[in-house]
Amino acid sequence: MRHLIEPEDLDLEEIKQLVNVGIDMFENPKDYAKVCEGKILASLFFEPSTRTKFSFDSAMYRLGGNVIGFSDAETTSAKKGESLADTIRVMGYYADIVVMRHPKEGAPKLASQYSSVPIINGGDGGHQHPTQTLTDLITIQKYKGRIDGHNVAFCGDLKYGRTVHSLIRTLARFGSKKFYLVSPEELQLPDSLKRQLIERYGVELVEVHFIEEVIEEIDILYMTRIQKERFFNEADYLKLKDSFKLTRDKLKPAKPDMIVMHPLPRVNEIGYDVDEDPRAIYFEQSQLGVYIRMALISKLLEVGPYARG
């Protein structure tokens, strides 16, 4: 039995195959409308996240399956003092596969050790969110034709943004050799991750302070939300947030086939007038997230394109 706790649980071939299956599901959804008939997904959100929950629920329904679950931990037996191990052991009798979001790092990993059914990590604290990474990868594949070999810039909060850490590491695994990092001093990529990227994968990291410095060269601009809470004082935040905001003007010199990605929700780091630009594909990215989750559920349940024998 397989689980997905972090992107490293999948090798590069498996990721490529997931991405291709996901794209085929996107293009031919009717072919997959019954592959999970009779199966149940338990969608356990110990911490709320409507978007991720909806994406998984929608994925399971589009495969013909059903969903049980909760959107916050208020009503669970955890409140009666039950251990996560016990909760998960019983869950395997109610459902055939579990997606779990938890505020504590490592909770899905722990759960996977006791579970009789596959566990998908739907986000554990600031740690991992592997299905976001898969969503990013299917988007890159669909819009740029391949996963590796692009000039990618990451912009915004590179310190706390787990989606950035995960994606940059996975792109490095795929052989990407150069990344542009655009962030305020306070929110730079952690040193440990930089070291890992340079030493293990031989990556070159180019740090700049303004989107304008790199906009002409890049193929992919990955934007993230800068949260006010990350700054010591509001003045710093207010001063900085506009430098890292993408506007129509800043986008102008970019290549015509460059793409702008964002894991959403977006607050004000991308101007609303950017939405109409064909290079802005963050909403389509969200859509592809449903299909890569359909592929993943099928893989872990060994149904449809992943049926055995």
Add this chain to the structure above:
Amino acid sequence: MRHLIEPEDLDLEEIKQLVNVGIDMFENPKDYAKVCEGKILASLFFEPSTRTKFSFDSAMYRLGGNVIGFSDAETTSAKKGESLADTIRVMGYYADIVVMRHPKEGAPKLASQYSSVPIINGGDGGHQHPTQTLTDLITIQKYKGRIDGHNVAFCGDLKYGRTVHSLIRTLARFGSKKFYLVSPEELQLPDSLKRQLIERYGVELVEVHFIEEVIEEIDILYMTRIQKERFFNEADYLKLKDSFKLTRDKLKPAKPDMIVMHPLPRVNEIGYDVDEDPRAIYFEQSQLGVYIRMALISKLLEVGPYARG
């Protein structure tokens, strides 16, 4: 693509057809058990309303579809500062149709401008609740054989009751020429609505203070809840509430085929001993609400009786 934000979004022919389709769905539910197979309804209740939510969820399941959603806004990305426009844009990837209840007037209208799938207004503040109006109309059609041409009395809170405003305006559109209004001074129909009814539709409004004054003449008695919060002091409320309460005694002189309607929940404005009277059809009204919603969902999704071509 069509939305339903207010009853005026539908012309009279469309309403008549919806009502007829709804009645056929009520009488032959099995014929419609799969018309929404593979479709997903997002039921977004930014404000709780179990009854309306259940009615929509049940409607979608009885059409063979599935439902994702939430019952209050506590767990949504709105809390992270996301705009309603962004929330709705993404929702179109998770679902094929959206019903939305929102405390802010106009929110569903705004949503419809950004949505890639049909939006149904499930109630926006004190403003509109068009599927309640459709529920009222299907009930009148089923129990009285036609929508217009009845003597209708509205009783209770005519000032704040959005269901009353909507229904009276729609009946006027259908050609009804006379309405009886039974309410305390404090809770009379707003002047602007009275003017509109008189000037635009040539309606005659008869205002009385007691149900007893009109009970013998009317074909339909539409009751509403009088809420304590509407009065300046509790004494006024206590003094008045009984005058506007329907009892078995007051109902006695009514025509044998008169019907008593109520949008529910009922608190104490209709005595429990009225429930057994065959003229009391407010529970059946609630039931018909499921079938008119089934008709509406089919229309907006263009499936089943509304399939194109």
Add this chain to the structure above:
Amino acid sequence: MRHLIEPEDLDLEEIKQLVNVGIDMFENPKDYAKVCEGKILASLFFEPSTRTKFSFDSAMYRLGGNVIGFSDAETTSAKKGESLADTIRVMGYYADIVVMRHPKEGAPKLASQYSSVPIINGGDGGHQHPTQTLTDLITIQKYKGRIDGHNVAFCGDLKYGRTVHSLIRTLARFGSKKFYLVSPEELQLPDSLKRQLIERYGVELVEVHFIEEVIEEIDILYMTRIQKERFFNEADYLKLKDSFKLTRDKLKPAKPDMIVMHPLPRVNEIGYDVDEDPRAIYFEQSQLGVYIRMALISKLLEVGPYARG
């Protein structure tokens, strides 16, 4: 139309049949995957209980049906002052069967008097929880080959534990003649229940203070949670809790085919090292709970093995 409010609503033959149908559903789930197609379960949890809710939801989905519902009463019309009778009357239009958990004793009974569809009591205060009893019975049948004729010990909180009261009474109805009771003075079986068991069923009750005194003789050990809140002071609780905790050592002298049951959630009344012992079947018990609920839903809806004519 039938309801299940307390185990006594079913005669012994009906219980035996339910247990057998449940076991067949466990062994041949595919044969039952569509018996509730087109049916809707309303799962109304006026008090949270994730485990019971998931068990019912999973049961309904495994029968091919759908589920509407809520996990706490915060969002219901009850808050607007609606009576339970009205809530339930309307529910019959949204769903084909209702499971209801309520903090007030007697609420499901009251609901059944107004409902147009079958009501299942999913637990009402400290009163009844009949599907837990059915879960216990199917487990005993499956693991011990028959329901009656075993030496059963109940351990822990025998005063407030409604699952114990229900099971012991039902086993007495089935003809069991002797029970071992292991509990602190403060948490003994209520006198009224003891009298009933002795006088009506001729049962012999053996009260002891330590598991060790009975462990060699018994066929079934039914453990329950001892809650801190039941004691006047924490010192008493701390002193006692370990005496009533099942450990690997205490289990050693038990018969090799003895079984340890627990309604779950377990907190610390069973050591985690007991889990690996083949006699520990409390997780399997939880699993069987899904199948007995599938049997019950089928019976009350008169579908599948319970279809008429």
